[in-house]
Amino acid sequence: MATIRDVARESGVSVGTVSNVLNNRNEPVRAETRQKVLSAARLLNYQPNAMARGLVRRKSGALGILFHTTAAAVALDPYTSALLQGILRAAAEARQALVLYPEPWRSVAASASLVGDRRVDGMLVIAPAADDATLAALTGLGFPLVFVSATVPTGTGAAAVDVDNEQGARLAAEHLLALGHRRMAHLRGDHHQASALQRESAFREALAGSGVSLREEDVLSCTYQGTEGYDATRALLARPEGEAPTAIFAANDRLAVAALQAARDAGVEVPGRLSIVGFDDAPAASLTTPALTTIRQPLPQIGETAVRLLSQAIQGDGPAPANHLLAPELVVRGSTAPPPLTA
Amino acid sequence: MATIRDVARESGVSVGTVSNVLNNRNEPVRAETRQKVLSAARLLNYQPNAMARGLVRRKSGALGILFHTTAAAVALDPYTSALLQGILRAAAEARQALVLYPEPWRSVAASASLVGDRRVDGMLVIAPAADDATLAALTGLGFPLVFVSATVPTGTGAAAVDVDNEQGARLAAEHLLALGHRRMAHLRGDHHQASALQRESAFREALAGSGVSLREEDVLSCTYQGTEGYDATRALLARPEGEAPTAIFAANDRLAVAALQAARDAGVEVPGRLSIVGFDDAPAASLTTPALTTIRQPLPQIGETAVRLLSQAIQGDGPAPANHLLAPELVVRGSTAPPPLTA
DNA sequence: ATTGACGGTTGAAACGTTTCAATTGTACAA
C-alpha cells in the first residue's frame, strides 16, 4: 500500500502539501502543484489509511448500531430489516460506514467497552428495554447516542426516534369502533418495551373516550415474539357465548398472525365473526388470508431520521435533543369487518 | 478518555509494561505489577483506542460486507437477512465487528477505495454478478476476500461459499418427475447471476437424464426480483390446451409466489392443475396458500462458513481457497401434486 | 529602501497504541 509519504516523494512536495490538496482544505495551493499531487496519487493508487486519519482527527467516519439482543436473532426480523433499510440509505448519503456489533448490549459495562474503543463516532441503540437507569448511564457516557424505537425522558441529553405508538393505537381503536365493535381484546407486547405499554394504554383510553371500556380480562400479556398470541386467542375464543370479544387489537403483526391462525384452527371466521388489527405492517401482513388490517410504522423513515439526528449530534450542531415521533397509518385490508349481528 | 499513558502514570510503571499486561503477552511480569496495572486500568475505566491499536498492529478487528447493489435495497431481502444471521453469529464468535458499506460495490475502482482504507481486515462479497474480470481484479488486490453466493474459477486465490445450486435444481426435477410431470417450465433468475445459470442448466440436465426435455419456449427469463414471474406465468397458462406445462420450477421463491398469484388470478388451481416449486425457502414460502414446495438453502450456515473462511484467510493459515458448496434440501409443502389426469 | 501582506510551502509535532532492543537487577555457577 502506498502511503502519503510515497505520494509526497513521487510528486516532489512535502506531505503537508499532499494532505492539503487531497483533503482540499481552503489552504492556498498552486494549480500546478495540485495537479502534480493528484496525478502522483492516482499513479500510486493511493488510499488514505482510515485508522491513521481517524487517530488524529478523532473521528472514524462510522456509525455504530447496537441491538437489544443478539444481532443474529434480530437479523431475521422484518422489523429490523425495514429499519436498516432507512439507516443504510441515510448512511450512504452521509458517507458514513456502519458498524454492527454482533454482541448484544446488555450491561452498561459491556456497551461502554464497545463505545470506548472509539471505532465509531456515535451509536444507534435499537429498541432498548424501557429501563431508565441503564439508558441514563449510557447517555451519561458523553457519547453521541440516538435511541430508536424508544422514548427518552426529557432532560437526558439524548435523542430518540419512534413511531407515535399512542396515535397508532388510537387509529386502531377508532377503526374498530367505527365498524361497530363494542367488546374488544388486546394482545399486549413485551412488558419491558415502552412501546407495548404505550400501545396498550392509548388503546384503552381511546376506547374509554367513546364510552367503551377495555376489561382487564380482555388484555392478554404476550411478547412481540408472537407465539403466545396463539394460545391467548384460543382461550379468548373458547369463552362462553357473549363473553368473547368481537375484535382483537394485537400489539404487533406477529401476534396478529398468530391470532389469525388460532381463529382458523378454532373454526372462527375472520373477519366475519372476529376482526383482527395488527401493528407494524410487516411484509407477512399482506400475505395472510385474509390479509391483515394493520397500523403501518414508517420504519425506513424512522431509520433515516435516526441517522440524521445522530449525524447532527456528532457534528455538535444538533438542535436540542428530543423525542421524534413519526406518524403511523391505518392500512385497511381484509381482517376487519363489522361485528356479527347475533348480538 | 483515559489513555494508556494515564494508566502508566497511575500505576507507576512504563507504558510498555501496561501494554504487556493488558494484552497479556507471554512477556514475564511480576504478579504485583500486574495487579497494580489492572486496578489502575479499572479505576480509570481505560479502553484501548481501536484506531491507534489498529494502526500499529495493521489489523482492525473488523470484517466488511459488500453488497451487489445498494445495501438499502438489499436490507429488506429475507435472503440477505438469513445470510446476515449466520454472519453475525460467526462474527460474534470470532469477536469481530462487522462493517456495512452502504454504497454498492460496482466498479473495481470504487470497491478498491473501500478496501484500501484498511478499515476492515477482509471482505465478504455478497452475490456478485458472475463477471470474471471484475472478480479477478478484486481478488488481485491482495486483500482477503470471500465471495458468498458465487463460485470463483479455481486458480484465483479467493474462496467462495454457496449452496449447491445444481443439486438443488436436481432435487426439484426429481420431485416433479416422481410426481409424474412430463411437461415443465422454468422461470429463470437474473442472467448475470451465476446461480441462475446453474439452476437452469442443472434442471435441464436432470430432466434430460430421465428422457424429458425442457423446451426452449418453456424457459422464461425473469429476475430474482420476482415481479416478472407474474406475466410469464399468465402467458404460460394462456396457451392452448395441451401446450401448457403442468409444473413450474421457479428460480427463487419470489418468482414462485408471483407464479402462484398469477395462477390464482387465472383461475388455475394449484396444485390441482399446476404444480409450483420455488427455491430458497424464504419466510414467505410457508405463508402462501397453498404453502410453497421449495428448495431450502442453508443460508445461515453459508454465512457462518463464509466468516470462518475469511477469518482463516486473514490469519493467513487458511486451507487452499476453494469453492464451498453446501447441500440444499427439498421441502415439500402444498404447491406440488401429480399432474391432472386430463392427458 | 523598508515594511507589510500574503500566496505557497514546509517540517515537525501530535494522535494512542504496540513492539523490540536495551537496560537493570538478581541469582547462580565457575
Add this chain to the structure above:
DNA sequence: TTGTACAATTGAAACGTTTCAACCGTCAAT
C-alpha cells in the same frame, strides 16, 4: 570475584495521517 543467565522493566521508534506555526519569496504600498 567475575561472568553468565535470566526475569522484569523501560524507553523510544514505529504505524500513517492531519494540522499548525514558521518560513520564504514576491509584490505593493509607504
